[in-house]
Amino acid sequence: xxxxxxxxxxxxxxxxxxxxxxxxxxxxxxxxxxxxxxxxxxxxxxxxxxxxxxxxxxxxxxxxxxxxxxxxxxxxxxxxxxxxxxxxxxxxxxxxxxxxxxxxxxxxxxxxxxxxxxxxxxxxxxxxxxxxxxxxxxxxxxxxxxxxxxxxxxxxxxxxxxxxxxxxxxxxxxxxxxxxxxxxxxxxxxxxxxxxxxxxxxxxxxxxxxxxxxxxxxxxxxxxxxxxxxxxxxxxxxxxxxxxxx
Amino acid sequence: xxxxxxxxxxxxxxxxxxxxxxxxxxxxxxxxxxxxxxxxxxxxxxxxxxxxxxxxxxxxxxxxxxxxxxxxxxxxxxxxxxxxxxxxxxxxxxxxxxxxxxxxxxxxxxxxxxxxxxxxxxxxxxxxxxxxxxxxxxxxxxxxxxxxxxxxxxxxxxxxxxxxxxxxxxxxxxxxxxxxxxxxxxxxxxxxxxxxxxxxxxxxxxxxxxxxxxxxxxxxxxxxxxxxxxxxxxxxxxxxxxxxxxxxxxxxxxxxxxxxxxxxxxxxxxxxxxxxxxxxxxxxxxxxxxxxxxxxxxxxxxxxxxxxxxxx
Amino acid sequence: xxxxxxxxxxxxxxxxxxxxxxxxxxxxxxxxxxxxxxxxxxxxxxxxxxxxxxxxxxxxxxxxxxxxxxxxxxxxxxxxxxxxxxxxxxxxxxxxxxxxxxxxxxxxxxxxxxxxxxxxxxxxxxxxxxxxxxxxxxxxxxxxxxxxxxxxxxxxxxxxxxxxxxxxxxxxxxxxxxxxxxxxxxxxxxxxxxxxxxxxxxxxxxxxxxxxxxxxxxxxxxxxxxxxxxxxxxxxxxxxxxxxxxxxxxxxxxxxxxxxxxxxxxxxxxxxxxxxxxxxxxxxxxxxxxxxxxxxxxxxxxxxxxxxxxxxxxxxxxxxxxxxxxxxxxxxxxxxxxxxxxxxxxxxxxxxxxxxxxxxxxxxxxxx
Numbered sequence: 001x002x003x004x005x006x007x008x009x010x011x012x013x014x015x016x017x018x019x020x021x022x023x024x025x026x027x028x029x030x031x032x033x034x035x036x037x038x039x040x041x042x043x044x045x046x047x048x049x050x051x052x053x054x055x056x057x058x059x060x061x062x063x064x065x066x067x068x069x070x071x072x073x074x075x076x077x078x079x080x081x082x083x084x085x086x087x088x089x090x091x092x093x094x095x096x097x098x099x100x101x102x103x104x105x106x107x108x109x110x111x112x113x114x115x116x117x118x119x120x121x122x123x124x125x126x127x128x129x130x131x132x133x134x135x136x137x138x139x140x141x142x143x144x145x146x147x148x149x150x151x152x153x154x155x156x157x158x159x160x161x162x163x164x165x166x167x168x169x170x171x172x173x174x175x176x177x178x179x180x181x182x183x184x185x186x187x188x189x190x191x192x193x194x195x196x197x198x199x200x201x202x203x204x205x206x207x208x209x210x211x212x213x214x215x216x217x218x219x220x221x222x223x224x225x226x227x228x229x230x231x232x233x234x235x236x237x238x239x240x241x242x243x244x245x246x
Numbered sequence: 247x248x249x250x251x252x253x254x255x256x257x258x259x260x261x262x263x264x265x266x267x268x269x270x271x272x273x274x275x276x277x278x279x280x281x282x283x284x285x286x287x288x289x290x291x292x293x294x295x296x297x298x299x300x301x302x303x304x305x306x307x308x309x310x311x312x313x314x315x316x317x318x319x320x321x322x323x324x325x326x327x328x329x330x331x332x333x334x335x336x337x338x339x340x341x342x343x344x345x346x347x348x349x350x351x352x353x354x355x356x357x358x359x360x361x362x363x364x365x366x367x368x369x370x371x372x373x374x375x376x377x378x379x380x381x382x383x384x385x386x387x388x389x390x391x392x393x394x395x396x397x398x399x400x401x402x403x404x405x406x407x408x409x410x411x412x413x414x415x416x417x418x419x420x421x422x423x424x425x426x427x428x429x430x431x432x433x434x435x436x437x438x439x440x441x442x443x444x445x446x447x448x449x450x451x452x453x454x455x456x457x458x459x460x461x462x463x464x465x466x467x468x469x470x471x472x473x474x475x476x477x478x479x480x481x482x483x484x485x486x487x488x489x490x491x492x493x494x495x496x497x498x499x500x501x502x503x504x505x506x507x508x509x510x511x512x513x514x515x516x517x518x519x520x521x522x523x524x525x526x527x528x529x530x531x532x533x534x535x536x537x538x539x540x541x542x543x544x545x546x547x548x549x550x551x552x553x554x555x556x557x558x
Numbered sequence: 559x560x561x562x563x564x565x566x567x568x569x570x571x572x573x574x575x576x577x578x579x580x581x582x583x584x585x586x587x588x589x590x591x592x593x594x595x596x597x598x599x600x601x602x603x604x605x606x607x608x609x610x611x612x613x614x615x616x617x618x619x620x621x622x623x624x625x626x627x628x629x630x631x632x633x634x635x636x637x638x639x640x641x642x643x644x645x646x647x648x649x650x651x652x653x654x655x656x657x658x659x660x661x662x663x664x665x666x667x668x669x670x671x672x673x674x675x676x677x678x679x680x681x682x683x684x685x686x687x688x689x690x691x692x693x694x695x696x697x698x699x700x701x702x703x704x705x706x707x708x709x710x711x712x713x714x715x716x717x718x719x720x721x722x723x724x725x726x727x728x729x730x731x732x733x734x735x736x737x738x739x740x741x742x743x744x745x746x747x748x749x750x751x752x753x754x755x756x757x758x759x760x761x762x763x764x765x766x767x768x769x770x771x772x773x774x775x776x777x778x779x780x781x782x783x784x785x786x787x788x789x790x791x792x793x794x795x796x797x798x799x800x801x802x803x804x805x806x807x808x809x810x811x812x813x814x815x816x817x818x819x820x821x822x823x824x825x826x827x828x829x830x831x832x833x834x835x836x837x838x839x840x841x842x843x844x845x846x847x848x849x850x851x852x853x854x855x856x857x858x859x860x861x862x863x864x865x866x867x868x869x870x871x872x873x874x875x876x877x878x879x880x881x882x883x884x885x886x887x888x889x890x891x892x893x894x895x896x897x898x899x900x901x902x903x904x905x906x907x908x909x910x911x912x913x914x915x916x917x918x919x920x921x922x923x924x925x926x
Contacts, residue, residue: 037415038415038416038417038418039385039386039387039413039414039415039418040385137290138288138289138290139288164289164412164413164441165288165289165412165441166288166289166441167287167288167291167456167547167551168288168443168502168544168547168548168551169502169548169551169552170288172502172503175503179486183486193413193415193416194442195416195444196444196504196505199505199506200485200503200505218505218506219506229505230505231416231444234416235416235417235420238415238416238417239417241417298763298925301763301767302767302924303763303766303767303924303925304924304925305924322923322924323769326766326767326768326769327769329767331763331764331767332764333760333763333764334760335759335760336760337759337760337761337762337763337764338761339568339572339759339761340759341571341572341575341576342568342571342572342575346568346571349564350564350565350568351764351768353560353561353564354561354564354565354765354768354769354770355768355769356560356561356769396764397764
């Protein structure tokens with residue numbers, strides 16, 4: 001199977017503080033990979049290194065076949081990114097936002113028009129293309145933001161707590177979009193605070209104090225930690241954290 | 247005695263010329279003294295607006311609200327002396343230390359840290375080792391504890407916590423709820439809002455809210471009891487395809503993913519197992535499993551949303 | 559009272575811990591004074607000139623000598639035709655040309671009247687104005703020296719006197735201007751930013767939900783900035799007296815009193831801005847566009863108001879800095895007393911009352 005993300009002994013130090021401590025894992029093409037951890041466990045730092053935004057202190061990693069040290073510009077071309085905080089330009093319309101982000105990735109005008117129509121109808125937003133993003137309900141915005149993050153059909157999409165604060169139905173609709181993207185072969189790398197969402201992932205890794213303390217399918221983890229849900233697994237692991245003060 | 251009453255509350259915000267956003271639409275509920283009352287709903291449901299009206303920060307367009315028997319419009323000065331409020335963004339001075347923040351809030355509420363130390367001891371003790379540290383350098387969980395200490399320092403009769411657990415990790419969330427339950431024993435009424443449905447069970451009573459409307463007010467158990475239809479949990483090796491197959495059956499009312507299972511409800515409660523077995527058999531799904539399941543708050547929330555047409 | 563004091567203490571801590579802003583707050587006025595004070599005098603030092611002496615007599619030579627030896631001018635060359643004068647101007651080599659008529663000495667001796675033509679490059683009107691003034695005053699000096707030995711006074715040129723600022727020091731007009739600017743920046747802009755910051759942080763919500771009276775919140779937020787601007791004024795006055803040699807001719811107490819009045823004006827404008835600004839950027843931008851620029855343009859310290867079109871002259875009247883500038887100039891440089899500035903003072907009092915009234919009325923005891 002194709003390995004879309006590989007990390008081996010990936011480490012990031014800030015001065016004497018080791019934010020990410022020799023983590024190693026691989027993610028396959030089309031896999032939905034859950035990345036969990038308490039605040040300050042090192043999730044964001046690890047994700048930044050993989051996105052080519054921050055250089056590792058030591059260790060190796062590749063994303064979409066590109067090296068994080070030398071080819072971070074190529075990595076940026078081949079990934080999509082969305083976070084809860086990332087909302088599109090609120091004073092642009094749906095169509096303008098899609099156009100803008102597709103344009104950044106160098107898509108041709110023709111392709112953009114086609115893609116925009118497909119995307120709008122897939123999201124059932126037809127007729128609203130000229131609506132300003134700030135006038136959309138939060139759930140729509142998040143779904144739109146996700147669609148825009150994968151508009152250039154990247155190899156990997158990084159989702160940083162994408163579903164915070166949305167209603168339970170929209171949250172599930174959002175997961176439908178994730179499944180569809182994964183079915184198209186896009187690898188999904190996601191962090192979340194909702195433990196039931198962790199169970200939707202193919203595999204889950206849990207970070208504690210900068211290390212990966214558990215990595216398996218949700219079912220495997222529940223078995224290993226003798227818990228009926230991921231909440232129990234997470235609490236058992238996160239309670240061991242020494243890094244409390246940060 | 248009722249600590250907080252809200253009756254027919256309406257709150258609108260102007261949005262462009264002549265149009266308004268109806269943030270709160272005719273909401274009524276009441277909170278008993280010493281109760282932990284949860285307002286549960288997604289972002290944009292109107293939680294913060296309700297809190298701001300009750301904390302006298304906003305004037306409502308309609309309805310009548312009281313806190314501690316006092317009117318939120320007329321007696322706002324008196325109410326401000328009695329309540330504790332922790333807004334959505336933890337309102338701390340990032341450039342002041344933990345100790346300086348606490349001291350500041352104690353003084354503006356006309357009290358001292360020493361006077362009410364007993365009340366916050368439990369919470370503050372956990373961050374006291376870092377009292378010289380600037381608030382801006384604390385982790386989410388610690389900021390949350392400091393903000394709670396600041397909201398409690400003047401021994402309020404009613405405590406308003408607006409999304410205190412948003413953006414805080416699961417461990418800190420759990421610890422936070424344990425703290426709230428200890429505070430409850432001191433007789434403080436607590437109103438808390440949250441978008442996390444799994445926190446509903448930790449409240450004495452809850453109001454489910456969506457798009458400015460209350461879907462239901464009851465105890466958590468009471469709400470799940472209102473869910474009359476039987477619910478089934480189904481799983482197989484291919485979850486996504488399974489859901490599409492289930493939804494294709496016209497007898498199915500709803501099917502939502504819940505962790506490793508799909509929760510399925512039928513229009514009519516008859517021969518459900520057979521119908522599900524048939525779907526699994528015909529779709530050639532491996533490792534199929536079907537079992538009855540008790541609906542949770544989230545199931546009820548989704549069912550109520552659908553019923554009252556507040557989705558979309 | 560304890561609430562009030564801890565609020566001020568907190569505010570001072572904010573200012574103290576934000577070292578970069580504090581640094582700017584303290585240094586900005588000092589740098590401005592130095593810049594305006596020295597840069598401007600440097601500008602007119604050693605300005606290049608040409609002399610076209612058609613007379614070439616004793617008097618014209620002596621006067622040429624005096625002009626070119628002064629520290630304001632340095633002689634580029636002597637030219638011998640109007641064409642040459644024009645050519646050097648076009649090359650941008652000089653700022654001023656001095657032209658003596660053919661019979662300079664004769665006219666001076668026999669008719670007691672003589673003319674000197676001064677041609678300045680007026681693309682920079684301020685400098686041109688200043689240079690002609692310098693040249694005129696040198697001519698004036700020469701004329702006086704002639705008159706010492708002469709029963710009948712000679713006059714060389716249209717009479718021109720430099721009132722109050724005989725050395726034509728730029729600092730004389732800049733010191734009051736910078737004072738007005740500093741008050742507008744420190745008091746109005748910083749106060750509005752500080753209040754809006756609390757709104758942005760969300761701390762305003764908690765403070766409003768406390769028994770602290772809203773009006774006290776505002777006063778407590780303004781006092782630290784009042785203190786900072788007092789420090790600034792002390793710095794400016796000390797620097798102007800000891801470094802720029804601009805003395806305080808008038809009554810110091812009156813000057814400080816008027817400054818406090820203007821500070822309150824600025825503070826109330828700052829509060830007013832904070833009432834409607836939702837973000838710090840808005841507050842800053844409003845202060846820049848609404849206060850800083852008008853002070854720069856319409857107070858009269860950079861551009862003389864008399865030279866402006868009538869509509870702008872009318873607009874300048876609603877800029878409080880204009881009145882403060884007049885007051886400070888009158889007291890500090892002309893040495894006038896309250897009797898001469900009561901009108902301006904009254905206008906400032908009126909404006910302050912208006913702004914303070916509006917900002918208190920509009921101050922929100924709730925979130926909007």
